[in-house]
Amino acid sequence: MSHVQEIRIHLDGVSNVLKTKRFRVPAYQRSYAWEQEHVNDLLQDIREAIGSKESEYFLGSIVVTGPIDGKHEVVDGQQRLTTISLLVAAIKDIFAAKNDHEVVVSVKGDYLANTDRKTKEKEPKLTLNEVDNELFQELIENAYSVDRSKFQRQSHQRLINAYSQIQSFLKTVLTESKDEEETLHAWLDYLESNLKIIVVAAPDDSNAFVIFETLNDRGLELAISDLLKNYIFHKSGDKLEEAKNRWLSMIAVLEATSEEPLTVTYLRHFAMSRYGLVRERDLFSTIKKKVANKKSALQLATDLNNTVKVYSALVNTDHELWQRYDKQVSGRAATLNLLNMSQIRPLLIAILEKFGDSAVSESFRLLESAAVRFQIVGGVGGGTLEKIYSDTAKAVFDGGIKTPKDLLAAFTTLPTDAAFRQAFTVAQISRQNLARYYLMRLESALSGGSVQELVPNPNTGHINLEHVLPLTLSESWQSSWKLDLARGYQKRLANLALLNSKENSKTGNDDFSKKVEAYAKSSIALTKRISEFTEWTPDTIETRQKQMAELAVKAWPIK
Structure with missing residues (x-):
């Protein structure tokens, strides 16, 4: 800290900080990042501090530079300032619903935004980065009129969720209150005078960054x-x-x-x-x-x-x-x-x-x-x-x-052909898009495929994933397969096949003897091969998967 000069440190109530200063989050800062658990922790802490009549509750430090043109740039602390502003806005909106216009004007002008008497333009107490600011200003102005379809980023959703969570929390607080207006005023008073925050103001970014790092070295949890x-x-x-x-x-x-x-x-x-x-x-x-x-x-x-x-x-x-x-x-x-x-x-x-x-x-x-x-x-x-x-x-x-060949030499635990072949004979695949990929790659190894067939998840409107032994067994299937046994084979790769969508919808839970007719007509060689079997049993699936394992060594070579 020896290189840091002209540092100003001030302890104040967080709402009073918003009341007496204006802040801007620079473009390089990350967008709003607090999840619901962070918002909830803050709300619960404030509620407990008010309930136990604690004279002060320390919220931590914020690091700023400036002011320049009347605004301090926020180096650290935007998440807390933003969430407190949303809390104040939610309280303001409850007064608005009660048609208490004087309180609304007072709260808004003191903590959220005032109007320049010359230009008549709104001057926010806190301006977020360009990604979040439009939504934030709309939320603190009138959250009910926000067109949420305009705001699709994750940070937008976090801001909206934070406001909704605060609103819901306050409703719970008020249901337990004898005098709603008095409770809301008590919250506003506590935020202004008792919920303390240290404002560390540096003259420029270079000094602020030193402070930021020093605070972290002393245990402040930062991203x-x-x-x-x-x-x-x-x-x-x-x-x-x-x-x-x-x-x-x-x-x-x-x-x-x-x-x-x-x-x-x-x-x-x-x-x-x-x-x-x-x-x-x-x-x-x-x-x-x-x-x-x-x-x-x-x-x-x-x-x-x-x-x-x-x-x-x-x-x-x-x-x-x-x-x-x-x-x-x-x-x-x-x-x-x-x-x-x-x-x-x-x-x-x-x-x-x-x-x-x-x-x-x-x-x-x-x-x-x-x-x-x-x-x-x-x-x-x-x-x-x-x-x-x-x-x-x-x-x-x-x-x-320096070469591709050297890459694999570095993988000392890379499975050999023998180990890969053995493991492939019992492979089960739960994810449909992954099963489609494996089957397409095996098909390519069997019959030679185009580049397009190497794409892992092509249009399912043409080719579907077929379970030969259906996931839902009909009575005829249950006559030859017990449910417990079927569960062990339904997701085996050998029980899966690629099939034309129309044919797939026709076969459904049909008996194997009927399904074979569709497989025999398929232009997909790996699927067509299923028609060579006369029945579909555990032994059949094991046999087919061994055949697939041989293809797998060719489909995913390491030479």
């Missing part, structure tokens, strides 16, 4: 992404604006890639593509060791922004990045997603950054085979796989692995 972002900004010095812009660009790509939060996952996979296995709890300390000065901080911000395009393509496999490769590469990337192999992404990042186009194509082929083998054989936990993939990624990035 890993926030810690890393603020550390990079602090180290960027006079290149701060460049670092901010690159971070903001990275976040924009991640938010456009998925509605699910991806920032921490991406940061961790990026780190593992370069440094080997990094546990989430160690992510900040690992990268902190790598960033010691302005140059390395700006380089990291640049690398994160450049690599995020690759990561986006791994998540969304219709990304334009794949246009430079043959079509099978994006299909294999989609397969790895289908297999839920997110652990492999650090290695894929390294390969896409370090290998040429043909080597990328061959590497993805081999990695798809390896992933299938690991899943079918089992016995290798997710943590072990993650270490295998991340260590190999580091070797690729550092230049120790």
